[in-house]
Amino acid sequence: MGVAVVLECAHLCMQMRGIQKQNSVTTTSAFTGIFLSDPRTREEFIKLIGARLH
Numbered sequence: 001m002g003v004a005v006v007l008e009c010a011h012l013c014m015q016m017r018g019i020q021k022q023n024s025v026t027t028t029s030a031f032t033g034i035f036l037s038d039p040r041t042r043e044e045f046i047k048l049i050g051a052r053l054h
Helices: 012-016 039-050
Strands: 004-010 025-031
Touching: 004 039
Parallel strands: none
Antiparallel strands: 004 025
């Protein structure tokens, strides 16, 4: 019916080189199927994983 993916990562190049910003995190998401067509489903997914991020 659909796939939802949320990826959270730390960029070592941001932490070790260049601007040296510690604890910098990038979050990327992608949605297909029902997650695109029904905003309520997408919001429920984000709410459920929200406590696990950071």
